[in-house]
Amino acid sequence: MQVIKADERHIDGIAKVCTDGYWATYGDSYPKEYIQRIVKEFYNADRILNEVTTSNKHWGGYFVAVENGKVLGAGGGGMIGKAAGEIFVLYLDPDRRNEGIGTKILDALTTQQKEFGADEQWVSVGKGNQKGIPFYESRDFIFKYEKQSYGNIEGENFVSLRYYRPI
Numbered sequence: 001m002q003v004i005k006a007d008e009r010h011i012d013g014i015a016k017v018c019t020d021g022y023w024a025t026y027g028d029s030y031p032k033e034y035i036q037r038i039v040k041e042f043y044n045a046d047r048i049l050n051e052v053t054t055s056n057k058h059w060g061g062y063f064v065a066v067e068n069g070k071v072l073g074a075g076g077g078g079m080i081g082k083a084a085g086e087i088f089v090l091y092l093d094p095d096r097r098n099e100g101i102g103t104k105i106l107d108a109l110t111t112q113q114k115e116f117g118a119d120e121q122w123v124s125v126g127k128g129n130q131k132g133i134p135f136y137e138s139r140d141f142i143f144k145y146e147k148q149s150y151g152n153i154e155g156e157n158f159v160s161l162r163y164y165r166p167i
């Protein structure tokens with residue numbers, strides 16, 4: 001398994017791990033319609049094509065964990081302030097959690113963000129996400145505050161937790 005910068009070859013694999021990962025993570029706690037809307041907005045092939053061919057400080061492109069050509073995990077991030085990076089997305093094949101793959105992707109994103117000048121790193125995690133929160137806490141992220149989740153439409157009140165660590 002190696003972690004590399006993604007390109008066009010990885011589009012379908014990224015869409016699959018992010019979609020499967022999102023359902024596995026939030027399928028029991030969020031309504032089906034909400035998940036379908038988010039997955040359709042973020043993990044469609046057109047958007048991912050754009051995201052693997054764009055790389056700048058604000059979006060550093062996707063990094064993928066690949067084994068025998070198969071995408072096992074994907075993550076991406078960028079800068080949200082002069083010295084602040086953020087993990088915008090990080091998902092694995094749900095059958096390949098807890099093998100160290102997420103840590104390797106997080107490390108690649110962290111190295112990139114340090115090169116962009118980050119000395120702190122942020123992430124948003126859905127409140128109650130027990131597949132994500134213990135991972136970030138084990139990597140020294142600290143809970144900072146709650147906010148309304150991105151993607152809420154009128155009448156929805158899903159909550160995200162903002163976590164932070166110095167890097």
Ligand SMILES: CC(C)(COP(=O)(O)OP(=O)(O)OC[C@H]1O[C@@H](n2cnc3c(N)ncnc32)[C@H](O)[C@@H]1OP(=O)(O)O)[C@@H](O)C(=O)NCCC(=O)NCCS
Nearest residue numbers: 025090091092097098099100101102103131132134135138
């Ligand atoms: C979060 C995620 C990317 C982490 O990747 P991963 O490959 O499973 O994680 P790793 O194997 O690298 O590391 C797991 C670490 O988390 C810790 N951990 C995991 N579950 C834990 C739990 N229930 N309690 C305490 N610690 C836990 C382990 O201690 C482990 O650290 P260690 O290697 O020092 O023992 C992956 O689990 C995932 O896709 N989760 C669902 C999607 C998600 O929530 N993504 C984040 C949304 S932003």
